[in-house]
Amino acid sequence: MDDRRSRRKKKNRGRHRAVLLVLALLCILTAGLCAWGMGMQKNSLGKKEEALRESGRQEKEEETKGKMGEGTERKEAGEKSEKDSIRKGENEPGDKGEAWDGSGQNGEDEPDADGKVWDGQEQKNLNEGQSEPEAGGGQKGEKEPGIDGKVQDGQAGEEAGPVSQQVPQMSLEARVAQLFMVTPEQLTGYSQVTQAGEATKEALRKYPVGGLIYFSNNLKSPEQFKAMTANTQKLAGELGMFPLFLAIDEEGGEVARVGNHPGFSVQPVPAMADIGRTGDVRKAFEAGNAIGEYLHELGINVDFAPDADVLTNPDNTVVKTRSFGENPDLVTQMATAYLKGLNGHGVYGAPKHFPGHGATAEDSHKGFAYINKGWEELEQAELVPFAHFAKQKVNFIMCGHISLPAVIGDDTPCSLSPKALDGYLREKMGFQGIIITDALNMGAIQNHYSSGEAAVAAIEAGVDMLLMPANFQEAYQAVLDAVRQGRISEERLNQSVERIIQRKADMLNP
Helix, strand or coil, X not given: CHHHHHHHHHHHHHHHHHHHHHHHHHHHHHHHHHHHXXXXXXHHHHHHHHHHHHHHHHHHHHHHHHHHHHHHHHHHHHHHHHHHCCCCCCCCCCCCCCCCCCEECCCCCCCCCCCCCCCCCCCECCCCCCCCCCCCCCCCCCCCECCCCCECCXXXXXXXXCHHHHHHHCCHHHHHHCCEEECHHHHHCECXXXXXXXXXXXXXXXXCCCEEEECHHHCCCHHHHHHHHHHHHHHHHHCCCCCCEEEECEEECCEECCCXXXXXXXXXXXXXXXXXXXXXXXXXXXXXXXXXXXXXXXCCCEECCCECCCCCCCXXXXXXXXXXXCCHHHHHHHHHXXXXXXXXXXXXXXXXXXXXXXXXXXXXXXXXXXXXXXXXXXCCCCCHHHHHHHHCCCCEEEECCEECHHHHCCCCEHHHCCHHHHHHHHHHCCCCCEEEECCCCCHHHHCXXXXXXXXXXXXXHCCCEEECCCCHHHHHHHHHHHHHCCCCCHHHHHHHHHHHHHHHHHHHCC
């Protein structure tokens, strides 16, 4: 019995040892596996840390390169800023001799729309009895395809990238149309336009022009005109267009479409000659400020003012009361102050008339107007204000239809002369803003050139915008054909369109 118990105990102890041995082996194996796993994890983490360190080094290298590139770009931009940057409303009077070039009438004395049909169709009256439908006749919020067939959500340019990238994407027809500023009557074919509705929309769809200019016959009351300009911009937005330049001649004195209209009660502004005689530059600022304030309220964003002509010819009658006087420095200071007043209300001014209508005896509204001086002599007086404005990078300069036979060699008006515009205003004076012609339906142009010939010649000369050709359709088609045939390169076309669109983009993001 005792032997049996002793053998059972020994057998149980053997089993216990075997179990303990197995457990010990399992523990050793488990510990080994854990150690191996930790080693793998550590190796993996080490690789990740190394990757992160490498990524950090690359980011730092890229950041350093970016800063170096940014510094280089800033240096290059600084070297080019004198010609390429655009500043608005920061004009200070310049010293005599800074200015060189300037002339160009703006059509302020042309008759208002005369009822001529530019498209050969029977005239249609757009007065109270046969009013054009108000804008927004379609469904609210409905977006339509843009000029290039693309549906636009709001006006072009809001989030579409740099202007230099947007312009080449525009159709050729749309780019050519941007070069034109015409009356509502020229755009629609109606004899008088006092509203903006479906006829305006369809006309803009066909001819997405760069701007419209208004005259007294477009005005009835502040409410009517404000609605007209607002609806016009709304229609442009529905078509996916950039905002339009909406312009007017509002100098003060005799040339004031709004100020002299019986339906409007605005602060009267005296003639510039009267302000000039006071010698008080503040009064010039007050004039521009008053005009800018009511034009902005009415929806106008471009005023063909101030008159920057230096009155050097006592026989001159065209700008006699519109010029600040015969002293080039005073004219420069007063025109600058006036322009500041406009700019303060978001209204672009357009100093005129390059190279200086104050030296002529003739009226370019009726025919050729001559200045029998060379550049050096003009630089002593007539060109002083325009050189200053070119240096200050104003948005517009208006060129006149003034002949400089001593410079050009014949009767060709400066508005059609590469020597005057590309050679002098652009190259010598460094002006990089928009060059716009005086009205192309004036006698100096219409009596000697067809609308198509004048339009193409003006673009070839360096003009960016064509104001009121006598026959808008003919002028548009002539420029379009000139580009298609290679007479005007697309590169040259794009240069003007970029200047125009850039300043419209600036209006959207002041």
